[in-house]
Amino acid sequence: MRFLLNAHIPLSPSLESLVAQYASGDLGYGMSVLMASYITLSPAARDQYHALEQLNGVLLDEAEQSDVKEDALDAIMARLDEPEAEEPDVSVQENQDLPAALRQLLDGSVEDADWRFAYPGVKQLKLSFGENGETVKLLRIKPGKSAPRHTHKGIEATLVLRGAFRDGNRLYERGQLALADQHIQHRPRAEGSEDCICLAVTDGALRFTDSIGRIARDFFAR
Numbered sequence: 001m002r003f004l005l006n007a008h009i010p011l012s013p014s015l016e017s018l019v020a021q022y023a024s025g026d027l028g029y030g031m032s033v034l035m036a037s038y039i040t041l042s043p044a045a046r047d048q049y050h051a052l053e054q055l056n057g058v059l060l061d062e063a064e065q066s067d068v069k070e071d072a073l074d075a076i077m078a079r080l081d082e083p084e085a086e087e088p089d090v091s092v093q094e095n096q097d098l099p100a101a102l103r104q105l106l107d108g109s110v111e112d113a114d115w116r117f118a119y120p121g122v123k124q125l126k127l128s129f130g131e132n133g134e135t136v137k138l139l140r141i142k143p144g145k146s147a148p149r150h151t152h153k154g155i156e157a158t159l160v161l162r163g164a165f166r167d168g169n170r171l172y173e174r175g176q177l178a179l180a181d182q183h184i185q186h187r188p189r190a191e192g193s194e195d196c197i198c199l200a201v202t203d204g205a206l207r208f209t210d211s212i213g214r215i216a217r218d219f220f221a222r
Contacts (some may be wrong), residue, residue: 120163141188
């Protein structure tokens with residue numbers, strides 16, 4: 001049980017607030033997969049998550065007991081008798097560096113995925129498990145290439161899985177999570193010698209603020 005904390009994401013979210021939302025079970029599925037991946041890769045986020053889980057346990061112990069339906073035990077036993085779902089194939093060697101929460105939702109190797117052009121130097125792979133208005137995609141950015149300058153109508157969370165990108169004065173490397181909202185205009189640029197692969201979840205449309213972005217916007221809709 002982890003549905004006791006109910007801290008809603010503020011207008012300008014923080015990493016801490018998103019971890020709290022994840023611990024309380026109060027995120028959409030796409031963002032939950034991203035946060036599970038982030039917690040896997042970030043020791044600091046994992047420590048915070050475990051602390052929140054412990055707090056949930058304390059609150060659960062102190063909560064008032066409530067009556068349950070007479071047939072509750074029978075319903076639980078019936079579910080235990082249901083056949084187990086097949087485990088997803090996570091044996092693809094090329095994906096072993098990806099967090100399990102994401103890896104088990106991918107069909108085959110990320111290297112051989114159906115990457116689509118987004119804009120020069122950047123490809124994207126749309127994923128189908130977003131809900132409640134979420135858009136979930138993998139981004140693959142060539143070294144030295146950048147996204148058009150843009151802002152957001154909602155929240156954008158971008159987790160680095162491979163490589164690195166620079167956004168303003170900050171460098172984001174594997175396991176680091178970048179957040180942006182309607183108050184931020186930015187132009188992330190891949191750094192280093194390898195492709196930067198990121199998992200990105202947004203809950204609102206991007207708004208491009210330069211001429212290249214207005215042209216590229218048509219490709220995002222594909």
